[in-house]
Amino acid sequence: MSLAQTWSVALLGMDGQMVEVEAAIGGGLPRTVLVGLADTALYEARDRCRAAVSTSGFSWPSQLVTINLTPANLPKAGSHYDLSIVAAVLAAAEVVPREALRDRVLLGELGLDGRVRRVRGVLPALLAARDAGFERVVVPHHQRAEAGLVDGLTVDSVGSLVELVDCLHGRPVLPPPQAVPDPVEPPTTKDxxxxxxxxxxxxxxxxxxxxxxxxxxxxxxxxxxxxxxxxxxxxxxxxxxxxxxxxxxxxxxxxxxxxxxxxxxxxxxxxxxxxxxxxxxxxxxxxxxxxxxxxxxxxxxxxxxxxxxxxxxxxxxxxxxxxxxxxxxxxxxxxxxxxxxxxxxxxxxxxxxxxxxxxxxxxxxxxxxxxxxxxxxxxxxxxxxxxxxxxxxxxxxxxxxxxxxxxxxxxxxxxxxxxxxxxxxxxxxxxxxxxxxxxxxxxxxxxxxxxxxxxxxxxxxxxxxxxxxxxxxxxxxxxxxxxxxxxxxxxxxxxxxxxxxxxxxxxxx
Known part of the structure; x- marks a missing residue:
């Protein structure tokens, strides 16, 4: 059995608690099991991650995949666990190195085409991660500026699952070109x-x-x-x-x-x-x-x-x-x-x-x-x-x-x-x-x-x-x-x- 783990954050009000995301491959018929008191949006991450892996050119393991969110008795909600779940599965399948995940916090939602979408609560989650002693995080491209508000963290941003794999292999990931915004008139001040x-x-x-x-x-x-x-x-x-x-x-x-x-x-x-x-x-x-x-x-x-x-x-x-x-x-x-x-x-x-x-x-x-x-x-x-x-x-x-x-x-x-x-x-x-x-x-x-x-x-x-x-x-x-x-x-x-x-x-x- 192959095992890998990484980290995400559970948000309980304004407080964040670190969640260890474990993935184990092998030991049963081909299926994906997600345990750890997940809500509906999080439980559906199994299907989102499998589709994103396939459309990005990788293979989802054809064995029993068990995903565990620890602590198991803590209720977990939201789609921001997608990135950590797919990273743990790919590490267990030896697509990405396990060592690159052990001290990283990953936040982001996956689309079926492999795109990484923005999620809510990045700022309080990263504040909790910093207080817990973590130094490296991965967030969606569109939320890099929000993540940069937290001092003491090395922020990597990705826009797709392919870029996530490149990032975990240590290959450079270029941010998307910034579109030139149209000139915006300053808001009228109410005096x-x-x-x-x-x-x-x-x-x-x-x-x-x-x-x-x-x-x-x-x-x-x-x-x-x-x-x-x-x-x-x-x-x-x-x-x-x-x-x-x-x-x-x-x-x-x-x-x-x-x-x-x-x-x-x-x-x-x-x-x-x-x-x-x-x-x-x-x-x-x-x-x-x-x-x-x-x-x-x-x-x-x-x-x-x-x-x-x-x-x-x-x-x-x-x-x-x-x-x-x-x-x-x-x-x-x-x-x-x-x-x-x-x-x-x-x-x-x-x-x-x-x-x-x-x-x-x-x-x-x-x-x-x-x-x-x-x-x-x-x-x-x-x-x-x-x-x-x-x-x-x-x-x-x-x-x-x-x-x-x-x-x-x-x-x-x-x-x-x-x-x-x-x-x-x-x-x-x-x-x-x-x-x-x-x-x-x-x-x-x-x-x-x-x-x-x-x-x-x-x-x-x-x-x-x-x-x-x-x-x-x-x-x-x-x-x-x-x-x-x-x-x-x-x-x-x-x-x-x-x-x-x-x-x-x-x-x-």
Whole structure:
């Protein structure tokens, strides 16, 4: 009996576990057996690999071929095992040298004609391989740039099974010629100055960006709620290297093409008809990341929030607090990071005209109440800042003539405030005010002046105990934007008003 082995990676959420792919030839009637808790896509690799070997000019062994994926009790899913399976079989058949496979990780899907196709999850898989001590990997040609994001690995890329054989024999494999791309116009930058009027909402957006606070925008249709939310990512600082790798790995795992590091905070805006698995994450056998994970280190925009199913909104509770989501299945659990910045947007009533002067609202009081109750109290209590956008009148024309500050100017203030937070929170593991836990706010950092106002609001039921910590966080963000060493009484009162969605009454800077 002839035996050969190589390596691949099983992805369990964001974590990768090394899988040894063994192939043994001989000992029975001609057939191919695949063992090791494979899902349907992986089990069908037997037929894909056999056809690819035949069409590439090689011979599939005419004996019993046993393919084992170790550890055998670990569920395995996906088509990225194809390349390692066919390499192990060819090594056992002495078509390629066994020594070339023992310390290599191979990832790629095979077509029936022998082409090597791209697969999802290359970046997190190679991060796991590097951490396990591997130094050489083989990936599809189209994902060489993605594999190159992982330092410390020697990356070989192949476009076909014939090129894989050449690579394992040590023969040079030339990458395909790069087609000259057509000139692409740079994407239009969405600027905050394009939003007419709404000075309080713009200030709330700046505070939310500076401290990474969650935001609730309420107002009639057409006042700029969606425009403001779409411009929030432009105010956020670029991701650090570790954050960019983490975000890029999530998008790779979701099957999105990653040709380079994602350095800008992502933006996800699921439609209100989206299901719970598409937002939170899920899947029948192996849970995949949802919109909240794709918005990790960025912005999750829930437009028309009352129109979302209640289960979807309630599914945000735990990730909003913990920054992670754990999806349990019968065979395995998958955990994904989900530290996103939430922006909720809602109309005041089903017809949207309840807050518009001169407009006739056709909703009954009970309909308005039921509409507002679709966003539960526990969800709203986890939102830091609430603001109501007023309908535009003469301010529209005045704002069109006198545009507000552009994104570059506001973003510079946000970046400066973030730097103050990073310096103050150095060594704590936090980088923004929204991440600071309550006991650190109350016992380590100096309390704002006039903190007795919080005691009165708490005793009167105007805010919850969670709300006290959120007001303290917002007051620190206001102090950072004002370049103050600690929050003042005015910062605290303004933070309390922003938390409760009250008018700022001249507190704008």
């Amino acid at each position: 905050v100055c394009e939003v007419v009027g709404q000075p309080e909402a713009k200030w709330a957006l700046e505070v939310a960006a500076a401290g990474r606070h969650h935001l609730f925008l309420q107002g009639p249709p057409g006042v700029g709620k969606t425009m403001l939310a779409e411009r929030l990512p432009g105010l956020l600082p670029e991701l650090t290297l570790s954050e960019a790798l983490e975000v890029s790995a999530i998008h790779s795992l979701a099957g999105h093409g990653v040709d380079g590091l994602i350095t800008r905070p992502p933006f996800a805006d699921p439609h209100h008809s989206a299901s719970l698995p598409s937002v939170v994450g899920g899947g029948a056998r192996m849970a995949r990341p949802g919109a909240i994970s794709l918005a990790h280190r960025g912005v999750l925009f829930i437009d028309e929030a009352p129109e979302f199913p209640s289960k979807v909104l309630e599914g945000l509770r735990t990730p909003l607090e913990s920054g992670r989501v754990t999806l349990g299945r019968a065979e395995v659990q998958a955990s994904y990071p989900a530290r996103f910045q939430l922006v909720l947007a809602a109309n005041p009533c089903p017809c949207g005209q309840a807050a518009t002067p001169g407009a006739e609202c056709t909703c009954t009081p009970m309909a308005v109440r039921r509409y507002a109750e679709r966003i539960s109290g526990p969800i709203l209590d986890r939102v830091d800042i609430s603001t109501t956008l007023a309908p535009l009148r003469r301010a529209y024309l005045r704002g069109a003539i006198e545009p507000g500050e552009p994104t570059a100017v506001v973003g510079a203030r946000v970046l400066e405030a973030r730097e103050r937070q990073r310096h103050r929170l150095a060594g704590t593991g936090w980088s923004t005010n929204a991440e600071v836990v309550g006991h650190h706010l109350r016992r380590v950092l100096p309390l704002p002046e006039g903190v007795e106002a919080l005691d009165q609001a708490l005793q009167r039921g105007r805010i919850s105990a969670r709300g006290v910590d959120k007001v303290l966080r917002i007051s620190w963000t206001l102090a950072d934007l004002a370049q103050a060493s600690r929050p003042s009484r005015s910062h605290l009162l303004a933070a309390l008003a922003m938390r409760r969605g009250e008018q700022l009454e001249g507190r704008l800077p």
